[in-house]
Amino acid sequence: MSSVKEQAATGRFMSFLQEWDHGNKGVRSRILSDFININKGKTGPELELEFAQAASLFLTRLTSWLRLTYMIGTSLTQQLEAINIFLSATSGHRYLIEFLEVGGVLTLLEILGLKQLKEEDKTEAISLLQIISNSGRKYKELICESYGVRAIAECLAKSKTEDLQEQARTLLESLAHGNPKYLIQVYKGLIALLLSTSPKAQQLALQALRATQPIVKTAHPSIVEPLLALLRTLHFEVQYEAIELIKDLMEYEVRSALLSGLVKLLKPPKDNDNNRPGILTDTEVPILSKALPVFVQQAAAAKTTGILAMDSLETAEELVRLEVIHHLLYAMGNQDHADSQRQASVSLECFVRRFPVVEEQVKKTMGEPLFNLFMTDAEALYMKLDPIQIDVLVSNKFTIPGVTDITE
Template sequence: MTSIKEQAAISRLLSFLQDWDNAGKAARSHILDNFIENNQGKTASELEQEFSQGASLFLVRLTTWLRLTYMTGSSLEKVLKSIGIFLTSVNSNRYLIEFLEVGGALTLLELLETLGMEKIKEEDKKESIRLLQVIANSGRKYKELICESYGVRSIAEFLAKSKSEETQEEVQVLLDSLLHGNPKYQNQVYKGLITLLPSVSPKAQQLALQTLRCAQSIIGATHPSIVDCVLNVLRTMHLEVQYEAIELIKDLVNYDVCEALLIGLVDLLTPPIPETSELQPKILS
């Protein structure tokens, strides 16, 4: 028999879920504010106690609402932070699996796309990156899941296009996580970093070069395109980018691209030879 206390707790849970189901955007935003304020930092067991062993019922509602409304940007940051409370709680593996089973990782990656996503703020995308960090840090199979969802491409493109250096640094942390303990897809991450070198964003170039140094030591072999990409970066006017490129070149001379690097460096340092015709004095009539 269920005790009176347990019945009351279940009744409160059902009432809360009903309030959520019947609420409009403004009311749901208020519910999220209260949830974030009251549950930040709680463990999984504490969340279950708060929701009478039915916390997953609220998580699935959050995930569903995220998938249905993320294109509009409605209360997006609050929804992501609320989901983050579940995913970052101690002993949260159950919540993580439930979130991923309904396509949570793919939704987070879709949030990073810029085309048709003008209503999604930079802060929302940064929160998405942080949740992807949580997923990636949960183990190898979760890193593989992100990579199998074309995550490296989406994440790298977002790094190149982001206007916030703070957000770009969060992306670097995510790429670094995907690089470690992910032998099946570490080459994919490595190639993704190389594609960032021609970026018009100096910060993206700097972070990509920093991470490439680590990637190179993990992978060992070099990709054929890395020489031209790194040498072209040396033409930049941004000293911090030049510095990172030089540091990477110092590492690369220990690999099979050493000769190609030296030839390329000599070409860069050799001033162009003027055309012979330009040296001839003009004949004045």
């Protein structure tokens, strides 16, 4: 026979459920607020004690109301916070199972894609998905089977708040760990994010790829083009992460494609804007040259080749074989972009000091006066060049006889 105390607890809980069942939106919002304030951080057994060993009855009501109202956002943040208390409760795995059985994952993923909902609601949904993902491999697979990778990646790309973007990145990384069946799907989803128009999304995708790449153990060829394209960004933090990922990928099969691509970027195609009909040009409006991102990319490529050459003698030799010296000399003559000239000059100095044969041939190409000026202060050389020296650099025909014997 139940004790008087247990009967009293059961009575209070039944009254609580009746108030919820008959309450309007305002009443339910107040109940949720009280529930969150009182029960945050409680364990499964503590929740059962609070709700007379029938906490699941309230969770069922929560999930039912969520499914009915999530599209219009009624008290959505509170509903998700309340469900979070159940799902994150220690020794409360049964609540997780109950939530999943009623289609909880699909509901959360749909919330991420609804434009009319607030970012804070989506942040709460991501938090719940993280709890589910952290519960084990079969739960990660469930999220992925529900097209979760795409939904989370799109949320990251379109979000306007950094907190939501950071949490989405963390969730994608979580789905990559201990989830071999869908690892490549997550990896390709991160690569797709490199094409995002959001600099923050690009930065986070690059960081996630650096964390995920060792797990994948192989680099997909599709990563090369979007990664090199990010070198033209005007956002330094994105360019930094792109260069760091390029350094990491030197250990993978896309190494040759990346090095070849970097060398080609040092000599970009000419801008054809000069062929634009004059009638389309408003002379009263200042125009930002379309070539600017190309020159930024050229400067970043020059910087990256220098970094890679410093990191590895083998990489430096391969870059020389790919005619990087010819392209660096060309970039040094790019009067349209001072940073391209500076970065190319600094990188070229690295190759000259590392390989005597390169030093000898560069000296021949430049001529002794220009070469001495270059070796005195490579970083500031671009400020001292005259038109004849510029022409020498741009029109250079640099080659190394017996290029296979660079180190001799």
